[in-house]
Amino acid sequence: MEGLYMACLIGGVVYALVSVIFGDLLDGIFDFLSLDFLQPMTLVGGITVFGGAGVMLSRYTSLGAWPVGLISLLIAVVAGIAVFFLYVKPMENSENSIGFTMQSLSGALGDVTVPIPAAGYGEVLVKVGAGHTNQIAASFDNKEIPSSARVVVVEVKDSVLYVSEIDLNV
Incomplete structure (x- = not known):
């Protein structure tokens, strides 16, 4: 044995x-x-x-x-x-992936890095998994969004994130 x-x-x-x-x-x-x-x-x-x-x-x-x-x-x-x-x-x-789809960014929080005009494009920094990604963004509400404002991604169309400014102090 x-x-x-x-x-x-x-x-x-x-x-x-x-x-x-x-x-x-x-x-x-x-x-x-x-x-x-x-x-x-x-x-x-x-x-x-x-x-x-x-x-x-x-x-x-x-x-x-x-x-x-x-x-x-x-x-x-x-x-x-x-x-x-x-x-x-x-x-x-604990396995993490650095891959993401644009559609998966809906609902994500981000920070504006390049100001977004009311009728134009800017840029936002969005947290994805353990990292961050910069994406082209436009205002969902057609309102100007200043740099370093906190935003939420409302929808994604044609590789552009449509975002709205949020106030976390409310």
Whole structure:
């Protein structure tokens, strides 16, 4: 039984090393698994912990083969769940994209960087994700909007943001 534990431990360590070196090539190997918690990090981490716990329990306790196997399996399941909720899930939620569409800017707040005349174009700075973008803007209300005024994007037509000045002190 110790051979199985050692194979799981060594296999997990080898997979970790290979994934560090060839991570992009291995990306998507487990895509056929549609369950969210069956991530490679979770599965291989659990198998590795199963092997390590099995080796340690069989060498340093007087428990029999079945209790060592069951305890190792329990430890591996707990470790897999911990890896999923403490590492994999937060990393999935933290992924940000710098891409945006013009239509997604509707409702966004911005600051006027180039004054917008009543019947003309200016420029606004809008926060997008973790960054900012400068866009051509026109007044939605046909009113002049001064530089550094706070605005909201009402609509987007023909790659132009139509904005209205807002007062946040109200």
